[in-house]
Amino acid sequence: MWLDELADDAVDPARKVPLHAQLSAVVRSRITDGSLPAGSMLPTEAELTEKFGISRSVVRQALLALTGEGLVLRGRGRGSVVAPPGEHHRLVQRMSGLSTQLDEVTTEVLSLSPERDALAESTLGVRDVVALHRLRSAAGSPIALIHTWLPSALALSPEELTNASLHSLLRRKHGISIVTGRRQVRAVAASPSQAESLRVAAGSPLLLLEGTSFDAAGLPVEMFRTWHRADRVVFDLDVVKGDTAESSTTTGSPQPHSGTTSNLGVADRARALARDLQALADDLGSHAPVVGPGD
Structure with a gap:
């Protein structure tokens, strides 16, 4: 049994970490x-x-914490067992966010207020920005913490953003469509x-x-950071085969490939367009940044 393999001091009162936190860890x-x-059955x-x-x-207390995290199921008379994985899958190269990709998603606005942030101001190209802090949950369990910086001029309210998609709200209220962006993914440790x-x-x-996300004119609309629970998300x-096609853009906006089809028939034009689109897809797959949801 795995419990027998652990040292007796794996949970040690001499440490500063609470005993229940040591055991749950x-x-x-x-x-x-x-x-x-x-x-798997856990020890009694x-x-x-x-x-x-x-x-x-x-x-x-330790088992209750693990139950709250969705890792353990407890029931009277049956002991504690390891819960089935409750994973939520997110396609990070799509523009749609968690609120549209997952079922039973709720969004709580933690705060929305003006904030001086040099990086956000420089990235968005404005002096006045607001910081939007939200908590996303799925099936009643928190899965993502989102910090977004937006130009103050957009004038959004917490009520509008509760249980809503930011991108959908921007499109509906201001006619702003998010069409491209640059994303980075990294693994980090949760702060307290x-x-x-x-x-x-x-x-x-x-x-x-x-x-950062950009509109159709190539203007920055939002800068964001989203922390996802690695045990839930x-x-x-989607991976495509790359080729030797040269990248024609640095902004993420697709540029047409050169070629003249004005004298071709309809079928020839369709085939030429298909080739151009395939070349562009391969080009984006091997060179373009991952475009993922920030809303």
Whole structure:
């Protein structure tokens, strides 16, 4: 049994970390690394108490935390078992965001206020920006924390943004369509405040998606950072075969390929257009930045 393989001081009162947090971290690591697959029975409260020399109340607090994270299922008379994975898949190269890609998504506006941020001001090309902080949840569980910077002139309200898509609101209210952008993805550790909002332990792995979005005129509309729970959200990518086609743009806006079809018949024109579109798709697949949702 995996419990027997652990050192007795894996949960140590001498450490500054609370005992329940130490125990939940031990079990969590075994679940996330695959040592405890879905459906695995966890040790009983009595076994955990005896193994680490801690009180049963500490054990219960640790198991409740894991239950709240969706990692463990508990039931009277059946003990604790590892929960099936509750993954949400997100296509990061699509413009649509979590609010349109997932079912049962809710959006809570944590704050919306003016904020001085040199990077956001420089990126958006305006002096007055507002910072929009939101929490996205799926099936009642938080999955993403979003910080977005927007020009103050857009004049959005928390009421409009609650349980709504920012991109849809911009299109409906201001006629602004987000058509392209640059995105970066990196793995980061949850800060204490992020951990509290996302209901994970501080230091837990998060997937950070950050970038800037542009409208049809190539003007920047938003700068954002979104922290996703790595145990709940999976980033999917559609991969296409690249070729030697040269990149013709640095802004993400597609440029037409050269070629004259004015003297061709309708069928020949269609075939030429298909070739141009395929070349452009291959070009974008091998050179263009990932365009993902920031709303």
